[in-house]
Each structure stands twice: as C-alpha cells, then as structure tokens.
Amino acid sequence: MRVVDLLEHTTGWDDMHLREYAKDAPGMSLREALDYDHHSRISRWRPGTRMAYCNSGPAVAAYIVEKITGQRFEDYVTQNFFEPIGMKTATYFQTASPPLTTLYHPDGKTPYPYWNILYRPAGSINASAKDMAAYVQFYLNRGTVNGTQVMPASSIDRMEIPTRTWAAQQGLKTGYGMSNYWSIHEGFVYHGHNGGVEGGLTEMAYLPDYGVGYFYSINAGNGDAFEKIGKAIRAYVTRDLQKPTLPPVASLPANVSAYAGWYQLDSPRNEMTHFLERLLGLVLVRFDDGKLLASTLGGRNQVSVPVTGAQFRDVPKKGLPDPVATVELLTPNAKGQFIQIGGGTQTIKRIPTWLAFAEIILTAWFVLAVVAVLVYAPFWLLGGLSKKRRRPEERWMRLWPLIAVLSLAAVVVIFMLASDDLISRMGHLTGWSAAFFLATVDYGVASVAGAIALWRAPKQEVRCWVRRFSTAVILALLIAAAYLAYWGVIGLRTWA
Numbered sequence: 001m002r003v004v005d006l007l008e009h010t011t012g013w014d015d016m017h018l019r020e021y022a023k024d025a026p027g028m029s030l031r032e033a034l035d036y037d038h039h040s041r042i043s044r045w046r047p048g049t050r051m052a053y054c055n056s057g058p059a060v061a062a063y064i065v066e067k068i069t070g071q072r073f074e075d076y077v078t079q080n081f082f083e084p085i086g087m088k089t090a091t092y093f094q095t096a097s098p099p100l101t102t103l104y105h106p107d108g109k110t111p112y113p114y115w116n117i118l119y120r121p122a123g124s125i126n127a128s129a130k131d132m133a134a135y136v137q138f139y140l141n142r143g144t145v146n147g148t149q150v151m152p153a154s155s156i157d158r159m160e161i162p163t164r165t166w167a168a169q170q171g172l173k174t175g176y177g178m179s180n181y182w183s184i185h186e187g188f189v190y191h192g193h194n195g196g197v198e199g200g201l202t203e204m205a206y207l208p209d210y211g212v213g214y215f216y217s218i219n220a221g222n223g224d225a226f227e228k229i230g231k232a233i234r235a236y237v238t239r240d241l242q243k244p245t246l247p248p249v250a251s252l253p254a255n256v257s258a259y260a261g262w263y264q265l266d267s268p269r270n271e272m273t274h275f276l277e278r279l280l281g282l283v284l285v286r287f288d289d290g291k292l293l294a295s296t297l298g299g300r301n302q303v304s305v306p307v308t309g310a311q312f313r314d315v316p317k318k319g320l321p322d323p324v325a326t327v328e329l330l331t332p333n334a335k336g337q338f339i340q341i342g343g344g345t346q347t348i349k350r351i352p353t354w355l356a357f358a359e360i361i362l363t364a365w366f367v368l369a370v371v372a373v374l375v376y377a378p379f380w381l382l383g384g385l386s387k388k389r390r391r392p393e394e395r396w397m398r399l400w401p402l403i404a405v406l407s408l409a410a411v412v413v414i415f416m417l418a419s420d421d422l423i424s425r426m427g428h429l430t431g432w433s434a435a436f437f438l439a440t441v442d443y444g445v446a447s448v449a450g451a452i453a454l455w456r457a458p459k460q461e462v463r464c465w466v467r468r469f470s471t472a473v474i475l476a477l478l479i480a481a482a483y484l485a486y487w488g489v490i491g492l493r494t495w496a
Contacts, residue, residue: 001043001048002047002048003061004178005047005048005164006057007058007061007178007179008051008162008163008164008176008178009051009052009053010049010050010051010052010164010165011041011043011047012043012044012045012046012049013040013042013043013052013054013056013057014040014041014042014044014054014272015040015052015054015056015270016054016056016119017037017039017427018272018494019037019428020056020119021118021427022423022424022426022428023036023118024115024116025118026093026094026116029072030062030063030066030073030119030120031063031066033120034056034059034060034119041056041060044271045266045267045335047164048164049165049166049335050165050166050266050267050347051162051175051176051267051344052267052268052269053269053345054269055119055122056119057122058119058121059121059122061121062120062121073120074091074092078090080150081150081151084148084150085134085138085150086134086146087127087132087135088128089127089128089130090127091126091127092125092126093120093124094116094126095126099114100128101200101219102219103197103199103200103219104219104220105199105421106221106222112197112198112199117197123195123197129216132204135204135215136204136214137213138151139206139213140206140208140211140212142156142208143155143156158177158178159177160180160208162174162175162176162177163177165340165344166330166331166340167330167340167344167347170310170328170331171309171328172328172340173324173325173344174324174325174343175343175344177191179193181193181343181345182324182326182343183205183343184323184324184326184343185231185234186235186319186320187243187320187321187322188234188238188243188244189244189323190206190207191205191206192204192205192213193205196221198221198421198422198423199219200217200218200219200220201221201223201226202215202217202218203217203226203230207237207238210238212238213237214234214237216233243320243323244323244324245323246323247308247313247323247324247325249306249307250305250306250308251290251306252287252292252306253309253310253329256287256292256329257287258332259285259287259329259337259350260286260287261285261351261353262285262351262352262355263282263285263339263349263350264281264283264348264351265277265278265281265346265347265348265349266338267346267347274487275484275487279363280297280298281296281348282297282359282360283295283296283341283348285339291303291305291315292304292305294341302314302316303317307325308325310328310331311325311328312326312327312328312329313325313327326341326342326343326344327341328340330347336349337349338350362476362479365472366476366479369401369472369476372473373401373404373405380398391461393458393461394462394466396457397454397457397466397467397470398470399453400447400449400450400453400474401450401470403442403446404442404443404446404447404450404477404481407443408439408443410442411436411443414435414439415436426494426495427495428495429495430495433493433494436492437493440484440490440492441490443481443484444481444485444491446477447474447478447480447481448478450470450477450478451474451478454471454474
C-alpha cells in the first residue's frame with residue numbers, strides 16, 4: 001500500500017464501522033484514535049485497483065504527516081494552510097464559544113450534540129462561510145493567496161486527477177483524486193468535495209477553467225432540500241458560461257461483445273451492507289445501436305456512447321449529456337472482467353449468467369415466501385381458535401416460519417426507527433443495537449427450527465398441501481438464513 005492509496009481511497013479498506021463513528025473522542029490524539037479499532041483497516045482487495053470511500057485513509061495519511069513533521073496534524077494544517085489561506089475561524093475542534101449553527105434532528109427542533117469525530121482529518125473542520133469562500137478561491141487561484149504560493153499549482157492539478165484505480169491507469173481521468181472528486185451537472189464538470197454529519201450537509205465545488213465555484217451547507221439532513229439548493233446555486237454561477245464542447249461519438253470498440261452480460265458491484269464502501277448491494281445492484285450490460293446500455297433490476301437504464309478506446313460518456317434521459325468520459329471497459333485480468341462506472345468511482349465485476357438468474361430467482365422466492373407467511377398466518381391463527389380446526393401436528397411447522405418472518409420484520413423496523421440517531425443508537429451497546437442483534441439471531445434460530453419441525457412432523461398426520469407449502473416457505477427462509485449468516489448479518493453486533 002502507498003500513501004496515495006490513503007488519499008485516493010484505493011486502500012480496499014471497509015469504511016469506518018459504526019463503533020468508530022459512535023466514539024466521542026474529544027482530546028484524543030490521532031495515534032489513540034487509530035489504535036481504537038483496527039478491524040476496519042483490512043484490505044478486501046489489492047490496494048491501488050478499485051476505489052471505495054474510506055474515512056480512515058486520510059487519518060492514516062495525517063499520522064504520517066505527524067511522524068515526518070513532529071507536529072500535531074491539526075497544528076501543522078493551521079500553520080501551513082488555514083492561516084496563509086486566511087481561514088481565521090477554521091479549526092478541527094469544538095470552539096470554546098457557542099457555535100453560530102446548531103444541527104437538528106429531522107423534527108427541526110431537537111438539536112444533535114457536537115460530534116467529536118474519531119478521525120478528525122477525515123472531516124472535522126469547523127469554518128465560517130467566509131472562510132470556506134477563501135478556501136474555494138485557493139483552488140481557483142491554483143494554490144496562490146494574495147500573491148503567495150501556499151501550495152504549488154502542480155499539487156492542485158495532482159489532487160484533481162485519480163491515478164491508482166485500474167480505470168485511471170488505463171487513462172480515465174474522471175473519478176476520485178486526492179480528496180477531490182469530479183462531478184458533472186448540466187454539462188459542466190466540477191471539482192471539489194461534499195460531506196455530511198447527523199443534522200448537517202455541505203458541499204464545496206468549483207469550475208477551474210471558468211474561475212467560479214461555490215460553498216454551501218445546511219443544518220439539516222434533508223437531502224432533497226440540499227439538492228434543490230445546489231441546483232439553484234449551480235444554475236446561478238453558470239448562467240453566463242459557455243458549456244464545454246461535447247466530444248464526438250466514436251465507434252464501439254471491436255471487442256465489446258465480450259463485455260455484454262451481468263455484473264455486480266465489486267467495490268462496496270460498507271461491507272456491512274454488501275450482502276444487500278450485490279443483490280439489488282445487479283446490472284445487465286448490453287451493446288446496441290452503437291451504445292452501451294446498463295440496466296438495473298429497479299428499472300434504471302443508463303445509456304453511454306463511446307468516446308475513445310474503451311471509454312464512454314453518459315447520456316442521461318433528463319439533462320444534458322456528459323462532456324467527458326465516465327465509463328471504462330477494463331482490460332480483463334486474473335481477477336475477472338470489470339467495468340468502471342459511477343463517474344469513475346464504482347467497479348462492477350462480470351458474473352456468470354446462471355449465477356445472476358439464480359440470485360434473482362432465489363431472491364424472488366424468498367420475497368414470495370415472506371409474503372405468503374404473512375398472508376396465510378391470520379387464517380390458521382384464527383382457525384386455531386376452533387377445536388375442530390386445530391391440528392397440533394402442523395402447529396410448529398407453521399409457527400416457526402411466522403416467528404422467522406416477524407423477526408426479520410423487527411430487524412427492518414428497528415433499523416428504521418433508530419435512523420434519527422443511528423450512530424449513537426447502533427454504534428454503542430444500547431437497547432436498539434441489542435434488539436437488532438437478538439432479532440437477527442431469532443431469525444436464524446426460527447428458520448432452522450422450522451426445518452427441524454418440518455422434518456419431524458409425521459407425514460400421515462399432515463395434510464399434503466400444508467407440507468408442500470411449508471417446505472417451500474421454510475426452504476426459502478433457510479437459504480436466506482444461510483446467506484445472511486455467510487455475510488455476518490446473523491448475530492451482527494453493530495457496536496462491536
């Protein structure tokens with residue numbers, strides 16, 4: 001692993017675990033913070049191949065700065081960047097005086113406590129809007145402030161260009177550079193970064209070729225409002241600008257037929273949700289009429305046209321087409337066949353067609369089983385109130401699947417209800433996280449118990465259609481339990 005991997009997020013590490021997010025770390029040194037939990041810093045693939053956002057990477061890079069300079073990282077940044085740039089209020093710590101802004105829960109009334117983030121270098125800067133305007137100008141002037149070169153222009157250039165992913169090595173320039181990424185809105189290509197904490201969202205972006213940029217933040221977690229504000233700002237700063245010229249559409253590469261097929265995400269940010277993303281994120285890639293067509297199970301269809309070599313640019317249904325390439329067909333290697341998508345930040349891997357169909361069919365089977373249990377349960381429960389309709393020999397083979405499904409529903413409900421304070425509720429051992437843990441265990445136990453009850457039920461005393469129905473339902477629940485256990489969801493201790 002190289003230092004550049006820490007900054008371009010190509011370490012292969014999982015993002016911070018909930019336990020790390022939930023740690024309130026006022027006054028904790030960077031070394032103490034890095035020693036708090038090592039488990040998220042394990043490479044899931046060879047560093048320098050795929051990009052997956054990871055907040056602990058910048059923290060490790062900052063610790064290297066401390067080792068080289070002999071200074072605390074926050075002091076080094078203040079002396080060498082904040083002060084020369086003119087960011088007078090900027091600090092990595094909670095200020096002694098009351099902040100001008102309070103972050104609120106979705107109700108708009110209940111404030112969030114100040115978050116003493118464990119890895120401060122990853123996103124703990126407090127600064128005024130005026131200071132952030134100076135920061136945007138610092139990028140637009142290519143590192144020069146009031147005639148003084150605070151950072152070489154070549155370093156700003158380097159920050160904006162990714163180099164480490166397979167796609168970057170093949171020549172794709174869009175993606176995530178050194179804590180600076182590309183984003184495309186209405187035909188314009190921006191550089192910058194955004195961020196969010198509980199109760200707050202923020203974005204800094206600029207157009208280096210035009211000399212304009214912006215910064216804004218809101219003290220709420222309302223993504224829709226945040227996007228509407230950003231759209232209005234971008235429309236204003238680009239109102240008199242000439243859009244970049246679109247590169248001409250090229251011919252499809254000769255070998256594109258080899259890339260047609262099913263793909264799955266191969267660079268997940270959070271390993272905890274990988275089990276869900278790989279199923280819901282299935283992508284079918286086709287080539288037709290000189291275009292690349294990527295379709296998801298949710299019905300989203302992305303059209304991309306070839307630009308040069310193995311690179312493509314997106315042509316969305318709404319809005320203007322992208323003026324730069326954001327998709328790359330990666331050269332096959334020993335690890336498989338891949339395509340870089342998502343603005344150069346996501347890597348998808350080709351899987352056999354039979355595997356894709358198997359996952360789709362098994363997922364549909366599981367969903368139908370859950371629905372069938374919920375629909376059927378009221379009838380046999382009410383029927384059990386009558387002595388004539390009671391069938392003790394069928395009781396447990398019907399009851400255990402219902403318990404399993406209710407346990408799974410509890411998992412979803414607990415997670416949703418805890419979302420207002422997800423980090424504190426699930427990142428510590430609380431009633432919320434304990435209930436979540438127990439609900440996942442209950443699902444696994446009930447699924448296995450249902451299979452045992454079905455196997456032990458006397459065939460001659462169980463109606464044929466009930467046995468067949470229970471077999472189909474219990475088998476689906478059992479397969480799902482095995483899948484969840486494989487991905488560590490059964491017995492998941494979110495606080496650990």
